[in-house]
Amino acid sequence: MRICGGAKNKNYGPIQITAEQIVREARELEEIHRHRPPKQKINDGTELGEYRLRKRKEFEDLIRRVGWNVKVWVKYAEWEESQKDFDRARSVWERVLEVDYKNHTLWLKYAEFEMKNRFINHARNVWHRAITLLPRVDQLWYKYIHMENMLGNVVGVRRIFEMWMEWMPERHAWLSYIKFELKYKEIQHARDLFERFVLCHPTVASWIRYAKFEINNGDACSTRNVFERALDKVVAAEDDEEAHKFFVAFADFEASCNETHRAECIYQFALHHHVPKGINC
Amino acid sequence: MSEERDVHPDCRNASNPYHECTDYCFRVIAEAKLRMQLHHQSEVAQASGGSRREEAIPNELYPDEGTHDDGPRPEENSDSEPDQPEPAQENMEDGSFPKLSSRQKKWMELRAKMQEAKKRNQIEIANEKKRMEPPTESRGVSKQKWLEDRKKKIGKLLDANGLDMTKAYMLDTQEAAEEKYKKWDKDPAPFGWDVFNQRTLYNAYKKRTKNIEVDVEEYNRMKEADPEFYRDASSLQYGKAPKISEDKIDKMVQELKDRDAKRGSFSRRRKFNDEKDVDSINDRNEHFNKKIERAFGKYTLEIKNNLERGTALPD
Numbered sequence: 001m002r003i004c005g006g007a008k009n010k011n012y013g014p015i016q017i018t019a020e021q022i023v024r025e026a027r028e029l030e031e032i033h034r035h036r037p038p039k040q041k042i043n044d045g046t047e048l049g050e051y052r053l054r055k056r057k058e059f060e061d062l063i064r065r066v067g068w069n070v071k072v073w074v075k076y077a078e079w080e081e082s083q084k085d086f087d088r089a090r091s092v093w094e095r096v097l098e099v100d101y102k103n104h105t106l107w108l109k110y111a112e113f114e115m116k117n118r119f120i121n122h123a124r125n126v127w128h129r130a131i132t133l134l135p136r137v138d139q140l141w142y143k144y145i146h147m148e149n150m151l152g153n154v155v156g157v158r159r160i161f162e163m164w165m166e167w168m169p170e171r172h173a174w175l176s177y178i179k180f181e182l183k184y185k186e187i188q189h190a191r192d193l194f195e196r197f198v199l200c201h202p203t204v205a206s207w208i209r210y211a212k213f214e215i216n217n218g219d220a221c222s223t224r225n226v227f228e229r230a231l232d233k234v235v236a237a238e239d240d241e242e243a244h245k246f247f248v249a250f251a252d253f254e255a256s257c258n259e260t261h262r263a264e265c266i267y268q269f270a271l272h273h274h275v276p277k278g279i280n281c
Numbered sequence: 282m283s284e285e286r287d288v289h290p291d292c293r294n295a296s297n298p299y300h301e302c303t304d305y306c307f308r309v310i311a312e313a314k315l316r317m318q319l320h321h322q323s324e325v326a327q328a329s330g331g332s333r334r335e336e337a338i339p340n341e342l343y344p345d346e347g348t349h350d351d352g353p354r355p356e357e358n359s360d361s362e363p364d365q366p367e368p369a370q371e372n373m374e375d376g377s378f379p380k381l382s383s384r385q386k387k388w389m390e391l392r393a394k395m396q397e398a399k400k401r402n403q404i405e406i407a408n409e410k411k412r413m414e415p416p417t418e419s420r421g422v423s424k425q426k427w428l429e430d431r432k433k434k435i436g437k438l439l440d441a442n443g444l445d446m447t448k449a450y451m452l453d454t455q456e457a458a459e460e461k462y463k464k465w466d467k468d469p470a471p472f473g474w475d476v477f478n479q480r481t482l483y484n485a486y487k488k489r490t491k492n493i494e495v496d497v498e499e500y501n502r503m504k505e506a507d508p509e510f511y512r513d514a515s516s517l518q519y520g521k522a523p524k525i526s527e528d529k530i531d532k533m534v535q536e537l538k539d540r541d542a543k544r545g546s547f548s549r550r551r552k553f554n555d556e557k558d559v560d561s562i563n564d565r566n567e568h569f570n571k572k573i574e575r576a577f578g579k580y581t582l583e584i585k586n587n588l589e590r591g592t593a594l595p596d
Contacts, residue, residue, distance in 0.1 A: 026562040116537050118530055125520065139477065142486040149493055149527045150533040154500060155507065172483035179487075183495050 052083060070096065070103060081113055089113065090122075104130070115147060121122045123147065131160075136168050142176070154184070168200050178213075187217050204234050204242035208249055220257050225255065233274060243270070285395070298441075304393035313383050492536065 025255045042048050059076040065071055073096040080089035093110045096146035100106065114123035127144040134140060139162050148156040161177045174197045181190045199209045208231035214223040234246050247270040256264040287301045291310050294300040438452055439445065453461070471478055503523075561567040589591040 020558060020560075023558050023562055025558060071322065112537060116534055118534060120525060120530065121522065138479065138482050142482060147488055147533065148488065150536060152496070152499070153523055153525065153527050154503060156522065170479050172479050176483060176486060178491075184497065184500050221521060 009224070018220060035129075038238065053078065066229075067099060070100065070106060073099070074106075074109060077109075086117060086119070101133055104134055104140060107134070108139060108143065111143070111147075119125055121186075131163070136169075138169065138173060141169075141173070144155070145176075165196070165200075171206070174200070175209075182217075190217070191222075202233060204230075204246050207233060208246055211253070215253060225252060303396060304389065306387045307392060311382070311389060314385075315382070489536075 040047075042090065058080065058166055059072070062072045063076060073092065075087050077092040077096070080086075080092055084176070093106075093113070096106060099108070106127065111123050111126045111130065114126055115121075127140070130137075130140045131144060141160070145157055145160050145164075148160060157180065161180065164173060165177065174193070178190050180192050181193060190213065194213060198206045198210055207226070211223060211226045211230065214226050228245065231250075234243050247266060249271075251263045253268045254260075254266060289302045289306060289310055291313070292302050293305045293313075294302075294306070295308065296477050311358070371409075435452065436446070444451055450458075471481060561570050
């Protein structure tokens with residue numbers, strides 16, 4: 001009797017097997033049947049050349065297949081770097097930037113490649129291109145500035161910061177510029193910068209920052225000037241939380257100058273105009 | 282049976298149902314007995330009364346041994362017998378004192394050793410169990426177990442001090458409390474796509490600039506040398522770059538290499554759990570399964586358990 005299509009004997013087979021067993025066997029068989037190419041040592045120049053040729057062919061095939069995947073390009077470039085063939089590495093980087101210049105990690109890696117191998121002017125070119133093409137990516141600016149800083153090229157740092165400030169970046173960028181100036185004790189410069197800063201970011205927090213800077217580095221007169229100018233902005237701003245902080249800071253400053261009468265006036269004014277919670281006189 | 286507890290009837294904490302006598306307890310008991318004995322001896326007129334009492338007291342201690350099966354116990358009994366008639370009447374007062382404490386001491390030492398051994402055995406059993414069994418995570422409950430363990434530990438400590446679960450914070454030391462406050466004030470660390478936000482980039486930049494030394498004299502020198510020191514963005518001296526000394530370049534390269542090394546430590550290699558079920562036919566398959574598990578594991582846990590069991594639970 002031939003059984004085609006439907007098994008007549010519906011009993012359990014005498015030997016059962018679990019799914020896990022099947023999978024385990026598959027795993028083990030794969031180990032057994034895996035054929036790796038033999039490990040070869042490279043003995044001289046021709047063998048090295050052959051190895052490099054082979055690797056290059058592999059990489060080129062790979063990027064022809066998956067050209068959209070940045071990882072394979074990066075691997076190719078890093079391999080060329082490891083072979084100390086910097087011109088080829090550069091060409092690979094340029095090719096990938098043709099594919100996708102918007103990827104900021106590519107720029108970062110390219111510049112790092114130039115920096116690690118001590119090609120400073122090449123690195124500068126790469127950085128400059130990067131910040132020109134992607135001016136809103138802060139990481140590029142930070143890292144370029146950091147490079148020039150490490151090299152001690154203070155003039156260059158200032159130039160880059162100025163270029164950056166033309167783009168009116170976020171608060172943190174301004175603050176890093178101001179910190180840089182303060183490190184070298186350029187107080188007047190920092191003051192000018194703060195003026196530009198509060199123009200660019202006219203929030204109460206910026207004014208408070210400016211005032212704190214004046215308290216640390218300036219005299220009472222200029223501080224008072226700052227506070228008074230800020231007063232109009234703060235009143236107009238209608239932001240209770242920030243205004244609260246501002247008034248407290250102002251009053252603290254006046255108190256530290258031993259002008260308790262003015263401090264009282266400030267508190268009265270604050271209570272009159274806003275109703276902040278928890279202000280402690 | 283409440284008799285199974287290791288509680289000495291004379292222990293001052295005997296009324297506490299959870300108390301188990303340790304060697305500290307025995308020491309206290311022994312001291313109390315000694316004090317009582319001295320007190321009695323000073324009250325009663327002379328030696329004759331003392332010897333009887335001295336016989337009586339060791340017998341009191343021994344009934345507790347009924348709860349342990351001890352080898353050394355009977356030989357100690359036989360040992361102490363010849364001791365008893367020995368001391369003469371006159372030095373009953375000071376003779377009994379060291380004898381009592383020596384016998385007691387021996388007894389207490391042995392007892393302490395046994396307790397110690399018991400405790401250590403228990404700990405070893407627990408550890409070995411943990412070691413031998415593969416970590417029975419059973420897909421996703423290990424964190425709960427850790428939390429439960431922690432709760433239990435804290436619970437024990439709380440009970441010892443008579444506190445409630447809600448007052449668990451009272452167990453913190455001052456340093457631990459300060460750290461907790463600091464953590465509350467800090468913003469939570471960003472994760473996912475937000476890792477490189479403004480604030481973190483700025484902080485990273487700040488951290489790296491901390492290592493740069495500020496050389497004010499060289500700065501001033503450069504200021505003198507260059508007429509256009511404060512050039513701005515649109516300066517015509519764009520292409521010119523100053524001569525950079527080799528050691529500065531070295532420092533920069535070194536810093537880059539350090540950063541590279543640090544980058545490697547951002548993710549760690551997990552332990553390979555070879556007791557776990559094999560559910561992949563391949564390395565790629567295994568990797569895929571890990572990713573899938575990470576993403577959907579907690580949602581499919583029930584379904585998986587049902588499949589393993591063979592039937593679904595009627596919930």
